[in-house]
Amino acid sequence: MSETDPQKIAIVGGGPAGLFAAEYLTQKQGFEVHLFDQKPSVGRKFLIAGRGGLNLTHSEPLPDFLERYGQAAEFLKPHIEAFPPQALRSWAEGLGSETFVGSSGRVFPVEMKASKLMRAWSRRLLENGLQVHLGQSLTAFPENQNLHFKDRDGHRQNFTADAILFAMGGASYPHLGASGSWLSLFQDAGLKTTDFSPLNCGFDCNWSPFLIEKFEGQPLKNIAMSHKENRIRGDLIVTKYGLEGGAIYALSRELVQSCKSDGSAQALLDLLPDMPEEKILRRLQEPRKKLSFSNYLRKKLKLSSLTIALLHEAGGSAAMPDTQLAALIKKLPVAIHRPRPLQRAISSSGGLKCEELDQNLMIKSRSGLFAAGEMIDWDAPTGGYLLQACFATGIAAAKGIEKWLNR
Numbered sequence: 001m002s003e004t005d006p007q008k009i010a011i012v013g014g015g016p017a018g019l020f021a022a023e024y025l026t027q028k029q030g031f032e033v034h035l036f037d038q039k040p041s042v043g044r045k046f047l048i049a050g051r052g053g054l055n056l057t058h059s060e061p062l063p064d065f066l067e068r069y070g071q072a073a074e075f076l077k078p079h080i081e082a083f084p085p086q087a088l089r090s091w092a093e094g095l096g097s098e099t100f101v102g103s104s105g106r107v108f109p110v111e112m113k114a115s116k117l118m119r120a121w122s123r124r125l126l127e128n129g130l131q132v133h134l135g136q137s138l139t140a141f142p143e144n145q146n147l148h149f150k151d152r153d154g155h156r157q158n159f160t161a162d163a164i165l166f167a168m169g170g171a172s173y174p175h176l177g178a179s180g181s182w183l184s185l186f187q188d189a190g191l192k193t194t195d196f197s198p199l200n201c202g203f204d205c206n207w208s209p210f211l212i213e214k215f216e217g218q219p220l221k222n223i224a225m226s227h228k229e230n231r232i233r234g235d236l237i238v239t240k241y242g243l244e245g246g247a248i249y250a251l252s253r254e255l256v257q258s259c260k261s262d263g264s265a266q267a268l269l270d271l272l273p274d275m276p277e278e279k280i281l282r283r284l285q286e287p288r289k290k291l292s293f294s295n296y297l298r299k300k301l302k303l304s305s306l307t308i309a310l311l312h313e314a315g316g317s318a319a320m321p322d323t324q325l326a327a328l329i330k331k332l333p334v335a336i337h338r339p340r341p342l343q344r345a346i347s348s349s350g351g352l353k354c355e356e357l358d359q360n361l362m363i364k365s366r367s368g369l370f371a372a373g374e375m376i377d378w379d380a381p382t383g384g385y386l387l388q389a390c391f392a393t394g395i396a397a398a399k400g401i402e403k404w405l406n407r
């Protein structure tokens with residue numbers, strides 16, 4: 001190789017983390033950037049994320065923002081400080097997608113989907129000279145910077161790179177590409193990993209046939225859900241198997257843990273989070289006249305048919321003393337049996353342990369090999385925190401590669 005030959009960089013995984021690293025590196029002189037993905041197109045999970053509104057990031061102050069990453073906050077802090085939420089918004093706006101802050105502080109592109117952004121982004125990446133190799137699945141952990149891929153017909157391809165970035169995602173929604181199959185390759189190579197678990201997922205809760213028949217698919221709006229010391233205001237959706245929705249996703253990290261350690265978990269619903277228990281009690285003590293129990297609750301407390309049905313499921317009845325009923329409305333127990341399967345979770349926890357990476361996101365024991373995105377063992381609730389960390393680690397690893405190649 002002559003001194004003027006470009007240095008080859010291989011990025012494995014074309015999700016937001018890999019693509020964002022590619023964007024940074026293709027703008028630098030002296031690098032030839034190749035992106036490999038096992039799917040026939042890139043950014044599939046990003047596009048699906050956009051179907052629910054594409055929550056790009058969150059507008060809350062940075063210290064609060066960082067707290068959402070729990071134990072991984074310290075690991076992610078320098079990367080998110082270097083590429084904070086405002087930088088992500090500016091990037092999207094630079095690609096023609098204006099952003100706005102929703103009522104909950106979440107940030108979305110005005111078009112509320114990813115397709116426009118993805119189209120403009122892909123165009124820019126190709127114009128910058130990114131070389132994309134689709135349908136190529138990594139089959140082994142690389143030794144001596146030598147990558148081995150296999151396509152769907154079993155044809156093999158080898159590629160030798162000066163630096164490699166892994167950005168192969170977690171293990172949820174595997175049909176979109178992130179199948180988690182890389183985990184065993186990394187384990188066999190002696191790297192420390194954590195097995196994948198579902199996160200930001202729904203849960204199974206044995207509803208009665210009546211509740212499923214009458215209320216499947218209906219929302220429980222403006223409730224609070226708590227588990228142990230954590231309490232979340234938000235919405236839920238009753239499904240055939242249990243519950244989905246923002247409030248339970250936000251508690252999923254702890255609920256999954258409890259299901260693992262205790263076999264099941266108990267959550268409590270506050271059906272009227274804005275009304276103190278004493279006020280509920282006073283309303284319940286007013287004369288019922290000829291109203292049926294359900295109509296009485298509907299009129300006096302503005303409870304929906306679904307919340308009344310849930311009260312019935314938990315043993316609430318006209319015969320119950322008012323004090324007990326008021327307490328039940330504030331703390332309705334819901335038995336959580338198990339998380340929904342990993343394949344149906346919005347994200348996964350687990351992956352390559354943070355301690356395997358240095359501050360430039362290079363694998364400490366393998367010079368020239370880097371990692372970014374959801375494949376690293378950090379996790380976060382929904383609210384834009386997942387994408388923000390994928391973008392931030394993507395660009396941090398890209399800068400790490402630049403530094404390492406120019407050392």
Ligand SMILES: Cc1cc2nc3c(=O)[nH]c(=O)nc-3n(C[C@H](O)[C@H](O)[C@H](O)COP(=O)(O)OP(=O)(O)OC[C@H]3O[C@@H](n4cnc5c(N)ncnc54)[C@H](O)[C@@H]3O)c2cc1C
Nearest residue numbers: 013015016017038049055138168169177178373374384387
């Ligand atoms: C339904 C849904 C909605 C979501 N909504 C939001 C949201 O609104 N806001 C938010 O912040 N987050 C959201 N997320 C999460 C977010 O999309 C992910 O955290 C993010 O896409 C992860 O980015 P990544 O680049 O790390 O990995 P991915 O996007 O998963 O990309 C990994 C890539 O690696 C490729 N790959 C994997 N293994 C191999 C291999 N062996 N060889 C070659 N290629 C491989 C895959 O094909 C894939 O293209 C949502 C997720 C889902 C499923």
